[in-house]
Amino acid sequence: MTIGFALDCGIALLVVSVAGWTIAARASFAAVVGFVSFGLLVTLAWVRLAAVDVALTEAAIGSGLTGALLLGAAARLRSNEVAAQAERPGATLRIAAALLAATVAAALAAAVLLLPDPAPTLAPAAAANSGATGLGNPVTNVLIAFRAMDTMLEKVVLVLALVGVWSLAADRCWGGTPSPPRGAGTADATAFLAQLLTPLGIVVGIYILWEGADHPGGAFQGGTILAAMWLLVMMAGLAKPPTVGRRSLRLVLIAGPAVFLVVGLGGLWLGAAFLAYPVAYAKAVILVIEFVMTLTIAVTLGLLLAGPPAQEAPP
Amino acid sequence: MSAIVFGLCGAVAAGLGLYGLITEAQPLRKILAFNVLGAGVFLVFGVVARRGAAAGFAGDPVPQALVITGMVVAFAATAMAVALLLRLLNLTGATTLDADTTAVESDSMGT
DSSP states (O other): OOHHHHHHHHHHHHHHHHHHHHHHOSSHHHHHHHHHHHHHHHHHHHHHTTOHHHHHHIIIIIIIIHHHHHHHHHHHHGGGHHHHHTOOOOHHHHHHHHHHHHHHHHHHHHHHHTOOSSOOOOHHHHHHTGGGTTOOOHHHHIIIIITHHHHHHHHHHHHHHHHHHHTTSOGGGTTOEEOOOOOSSOHHHHHHHHHHHHHHHHHHHHHHHHHTTTSSOOHHHHHHHHHHHHHHHHHTTSSOOOOTTOHHHHHHHHHHHHHHHHHHHHHHHTTSOTTOOOGGGHHHHHHHHHHHHHHHHHHHHHHHHHOSEEEOOOO | OHHHHHHHHHHHHHHHHHHHHHHOOSHHHHHHHHHHHHHHHHHHHHHHHHHTOOTTOSSOHHHHHHHHHHHHHHHHHHHHHHHHHHHHHHHHSOOOOOHHHHHHHHHHHHO
16 A cells, blocks of 8 residues: 555545534534535545646635635524524434435445446547647646637526526615625734735736646636635725626626627637637637636626625615 | 545545435535535546546546536535525524425514
8 A cells, every 4th residue: 555545545534524524513603614624625635636727626616715605604594503403304314315325325436436447538639639729738728618618608607696696685785785794803803814915815816827828727716716815805894895786897797708709609700610719819819718707707706705785785 | 546535435425415415404504515415526527537547637637627617606506505595594584494484484574
């Protein structure tokens, strides 16, 4: 047994135990904290699976932003917790659920053990076509060029989710302002942290976007870091959440999918296919899409976390 | 070999998440369990990506890109679910999914 294999077994064991703790913990707040640690351990698993792009995404979105969202919700639900804990399903249901869950887990494990050998792969195809885009990171190539349709539709899903969240606002707050996300600790400390960390975070976010062309990173990861910086500044009270009815804000929100769509239709018009990039300018076109997309992702993720408008729009 | 370990780990996490999704009564805990379930499924797919290592890449980039897209969509769904939950709390003062209790709560709000 090599050291690497022992390390992998250790990480896997930790992931499973923390997942169990997340499900079993009594208090919701403890469960959410368990979930954030679970996400960070899963990040390590992704690094060990040689998928650093995925690891960055898991750390930023899967663990970080989802954790922040759920921590906020758990804090607001705390007063309700005792009443909610009284509800527990009967023993019969729990045993049936345990049997079902064990069957599903066993089926998944069997599928993992019985994967075909040699494994099917599209890596040679991705390598053969990487010259067409001028990017060195195969995952960015797939996201932005080879399967660009997925990425474009996912941008649309983000906007739709935001429309869904906003539509949950009370009538009088329609088109108003979300309440600022609540920070932890004293206001002074949060403001100090926001002033210190935000400039660095913005540089790191843009660096990860830029490096995503040839190394692990990209629009999602960079955009998430920018969103986190914006949220930190809002938590510290240094910036107010924007009024969601503002036209300039809405233009930023649809800019990402819109640029994608325009480029896609341009490809159709120039004769090749929907989302076919002109080969001579492929890298420039991709960079424009990525930059606009990062801005849209950052603003959309930040607003998704801020929640529906809770204050009336200023006149 | 290592990849298989994480595949089995993902399978167990998916099972734990499914159990929590069914048995937890509180909506917030259901959302949490659903995210654990999703992370487990993503890990299983990560094994497929790792085993597809070829052409000088350490893994097949296509499944990796699909997982990244999946994570962003999962976050969007979670944000939507949390917003629905907090709206329910605002309207009824409770977060129960029990149909009978909800009816009683909203009746008492109306009177």
